[in-house]
Amino acid sequence: MISIKDVEHVALLARLSLTEDEKQVYGKQLSDILENVRKLQDLNTEGVPPTAHVLDLQNVFREDRLGEHMPVDQVLANAPDRQDNFFKVPKIM
Amino acid sequence: MAQYEAVIGLEVHVELKTDTKIFCHSSTEFGADPNHHVCPVCLGLPGVLPVVNKKVVEYAIKAGLALNCRIAAFSKFDRKNYYYPDLPKNYQISQYDLPIAEHGCLEINVHGVDKRIGITRLHMEEDAGKLVHHGTISSTPFSLVDYNRTGVPLIEIVSEPDMRSADEAVAYLEKLKAIIQYTGVSDCKMQEGSLRCDANISVRPAGQAELGTKAEIKNMNSFKALHKAVSYEIQRQIKLLESGGKVVQETRTWDEARGETLSMRSKEEAHDYRYLPDPDLAPLVIDRAWVEAIKAGLPELPDARRQRLVTAYGLPEYDAMVLTSSRELADYYEECVQIYNNPKLVSNWVMGELARMMNAGGQDIQEVRISPAQLAKLLQLLAEGTISGRIARTVLEEMFNTGKDAGKVIEEQGLVQISDTGLIEKVVDEVIATNPKSVEDYRSGKEKAIGFLVGQVMKSTKGKANPGLVNELLKEKLNK
Ligand SMILES: [Zn+2]
Numbered sequence: 001m002i003s004i005k006d007v008e009h010v011a012l013l014a015r016l017s018l019t020e021d022e023k024q025v026y027g028k029q030l031s032d033i034l035e036n037v038r039k040l041q042d043l044n045t046e047g048v049p050p051t052a053h054v055l056d057l058q059n060v061f062r063e064d065r066l067g068e069h070m071p072v073d074q075v076l077a078n079a080p081d082r083q084d085n086f087f088k089v090p091k092i093m
Numbered sequence: 094m095a096q097y098e099a100v101i102g103l104e105v106h107v108e109l110k111t112d113t114k115i116f117c118h119s120s121t122e123f124g125a126d127p128n129h130h131v132c133p134v135c136l137g138l139p140g141v142l143p144v145v146n147k148k149v150v151e152y153a154i155k156a157g158l159a160l161n162c163r164i165a166a167f168s169k170f171d172r173k174n175y176y177y178p179d180l181p182k183n184y185q186i187s188q189y190d191l192p193i194a195e196h197g198c199l200e201i202n203v204h205g206v207d208k209r210i211g212i213t214r215l216h217m218e219e220d221a222g223k224l225v226h227h228g229t230i231s232s233t234p235f236s237l238v239d240y241n242r243t244g245v246p247l248i249e250i251v252s253e254p255d256m257r258s259a260d261e262a263v264a265y266l267e268k269l270k271a272i273i274q275y276t277g278v279s280d281c282k283m284q285e286g287s288l289r290c291d292a293n294i295s296v297r298p299a300g301q302a303e304l305g306t307k308a309e310i311k312n313m314n315s316f317k318a319l320h321k322a323v324s325y326e327i328q329r330q331i332k333l334l335e336s337g338g339k340v341v342q343e344t345r346t347w348d349e350a351r352g353e354t355l356s357m358r359s360k361e362e363a364h365d366y367r368y369l370p371d372p373d374l375a376p377l378v379i380d381r382a383w384v385e386a387i388k389a390g391l392p393e394l395p396d397a398r399r400q401r402l403v404t405a406y407g408l409p410e411y412d413a414m415v416l417t418s419s420r421e422l423a424d425y426y427e428e429c430v431q432i433y434n435n436p437k438l439v440s441n442w443v444m445g446e447l448a449r450m451m452n453a454g455g456q457d458i459q460e461v462r463i464s465p466a467q468l469a470k471l472l473q474l475l476a477e478g479t480i481s482g483r484i485a486r487t488v489l490e491e492m493f494n495t496g497k498d499a500g501k502v503i504e505e506q507g508l509v510q511i512s513d514t515g516l517i518e519k520v521v522d523e524v525i526a527t528n529p530k531s532v533e534d535y536r537s538g539k540e541k542a543i544g545f546l547v548g549q550v551m552k553s554t555k556g557k558a559n560p561g562l563v564n565e566l567l568k569e570k571l572n573k
Contacts, residue, residue: 013365015176052169052191057375061147064111067118067132075128075136075240085127086225086237089178 001031096299097334099327100307101262101292102254105269106247107279108220108287109152114244115219116143116186116374121246123285127225127239135219135244137182143373145170149246150193150377152278153217154387156248157194159276159394160212160269164384168193169376170217173366178238179221187249189368192216193377199272200396201264202414210265211253220245248278254293254304259323263316266290267418271395275420283315292323295340296330305330306340310354312347322347326354398423406436415444422458425465433469435476442472446486450493462496463489471499483556484508512559514566517550520558521566524549535571543567 007027011018018026072085081088114121117134134141157164171189197212222240226233250269256262270281270288281288290313295305310326313319325347330340345354393401395417402413402423417423422443429439447468451461471492475485480503491502503509511517524546525532534542543564550563 009365013174013176013367052167052370052376053372055375058378060144060375061150062118062144064113064146064148065118066113066120069119069130070132070136072126072128075131083235083237085129086239087128087178089236089238091226091234091236092178 002027002034006030097296097327097331098299098301099257099323100254100295100297100304101256101258101323103252103256103262103265104291104293105250105252105266106220106289107156107250107273107281109149109246109248110277110279111146111148111152111246113146115146115149115217115246116244119244123287125241127237128241130241131243135181136240143186143371145374145377146246149217150379151383151387152246152276153193153215153248154379154384155276155391156250156273156278157197157215158384158388159272159391160194160197160199160215160250162194162197162212162215164194164379165191165377166379166381167191167376168379170371170374171368172371173218173368175366177221178236179224179243181222181240181243185219185221186371186374187218187368188216193379199265199268201261201268203258203260203264208255208261210255210261213251213253215248215250218247218249219243220247254295259320259327262292262323263320266316266319268395271418271420275392275394275398277392289314290319292319292326294323294326294330296327296334305334306342308340308342308354309344310347311344311357314349318347318349321352322354325352329354392420402426406430406440408436408440412437412440412444415448416440419458425458425461428465429469429472432466433473435472438472438476439469442468442489446489447493450490461493463492467492467498474499474503478510478512478559478561479503480508480510481556481558481560483551484510487556508557510559511554511557512562514562517554517558517562518566520550520553521563521570524553525567525570532571543571546571 004023004027007018007023007030010030011023011026076082076085076087079087108121111121113119114135117132119132119135120130122130134143154164168188168191170186172184173187173189174184176183192214194215195213197215198209199212201208201210220242222238222243225237225239226235227237252265256265273279273288274281279287283289292310292313293307294310295307297303297305308326308330310322313322326345333340341356344357346357347353348355399410399413399417402408402416403410408416416426426439426443429443430436433439447461447463450456451458468489471485471488474480475482480488484503487506488499488502488508491497491506492499495502497505528546528549531542531545535546546567547560547563550558550567551560
């Protein structure tokens with residue numbers, strides 16, 4: 001069972017503002033998820049090497065070759081606000 | 094009063110000199126218009142797939158080898174999660190538990206003492222964007238964001254906490270910079286931000302094995318700033334402990350104008366980056382043959398080159414150390430010596446007059462307009478006695494400013510040394526006649542008085558008289 005304090009910590013890291021009710025609801029949901037994931041611990045993994053990636057891929061490289069850039073108006077199309085060619089956002093200190 | 098020992102470790106970020114970013118084909122070129130060197134991948138738009146630039150991996154291995162690291166056989170990329178507007182994805186792709194290189198070291202020499210500084214690890218990561226603030230940072234409520242730098246390849250090099258003074262920290266960074274520059278994987282320009290350095294500093298009573306609480310110092314943009322910030326922080330912590338206080342583990346920023354480190358009082362909770370393997374990027378399995386090929390392509394590194402300059406040219410250790418501090422400087426020196434084989438004279442002038450002019454103008458050797466061949470010619474004229482040392486300095490200055498050949502400057506300004514005995518004798522006679530006091534002083538045993546008389550002869554010949562001849566003639570006449 002994860003504590004309300006854990007929920008508050010995770011919410012802060014995710015920049016989410018939660019009501020007291022939401023903290024209860026999400027706390028319960030997170031605990032259920034963790035419990036489900038915990039079941040994996042019961043599997044016998046002896047002789048199974050650690051996995052870094054789910055696909056059997058390695059060394060996928062690209063060459064150091066220049067491609068096209070996005071037009072700046074397209075770049076800024078989804079910006080919350082812009083000033084000249086900059087994204088404009090609230091200052092975070 | 095208890096004696097304290099400082100313990101310092103450095104984290105250095107180096108921008109790699111590739112054409113494109115680490116995970117996309119956008120340009121890494123410095124100084125473009127804001128948000129012009131971006132694409133969906135480095136903007137972190139949904140559905141994109143980052144693919145690692147092979148050259149980045151090659152350069153990271155190259156730097157790792159040059160720093161005596163062990164190159165990993167298996168390495169991967171991880172996501173480092175944090176929210177900040179300079180990071181469009183809300184995570185930075187970095188490397189966590191399986192960095193590309195580990196367990197390296199480099200040698201420093203401080204006040205004549207050799208010391209080995211350990212390198213814990215070297216890993217690859219992407220740079221973040223740049224926040225711009227109009228007016229002062231405290232007066233504006235907005236940040237303007239430029240994502241051109243987002244995704245530019247970096248290597249982060251973490252040292253062991255092996256340094257004990259600001260001098261050692263600076264020596265380490267200088268050596269690290271030289272080694273990386275020699276390999277050619279980065280320009281390491283601190284003023285452009287392609288070399289950045291943070292310091293972890295703690296102090297402890299001498300003899301205590303346990304480490305003190307450390308503070309992390311950021312925002313040191315030059316070697317000078319690093320030295321000042323580390324010295325300041327060591328003293329701050331000692332004073333704090335002496336007065337019964339406690340060092341708090343925190344991030345502090347170096348304030349150049351105030352000459353202090355200031356607490357950043359970050360509201361962020363203790364670092365909780367929740368690293369996870371990046372599922373978009375396949376792991377790296379590093380082929381030994383590839384590593385060996387990269388190793389074979391490494392150039393001669395600073396320590397080896399320093400040794401060679403000592404043995405091949407008979408230079409003093411000190412000269413060799415200064416000349417090999419950058420690859421370009423060492424190249425310049427050796428090219429000059431190839432043309433005019435007078436190693437110590439060339440060294441004196443490169444480290445002396447030329448370095449002085451470069452420092453005064455804030456120039457690197459690459460920006461100097463005098464070619465090695467031109468300098469060689471000037472020094473040849475000096476050694477042959479065509480010009481005096483004093484004139485050579487004047488000529489060098491003119492060459493430095495105009496890029497003209499020594500011969501041309503000498504001809505234009507009529508600076509050829511006067512070695513005509515008759516001409517010099519005439520001036521010597523005049524000087525003896527007009528300075529009876531000094532003549533008398535000399536004759537009554539004050540041998541130093543001759544210096545003044547030589548000076549007078551040089552003055553009236555505008556420095557062009559052959560000083561050896563002047564001395565000889567003066568003595569001859571005064572001793573009569
Ligand atoms: Zn891009």
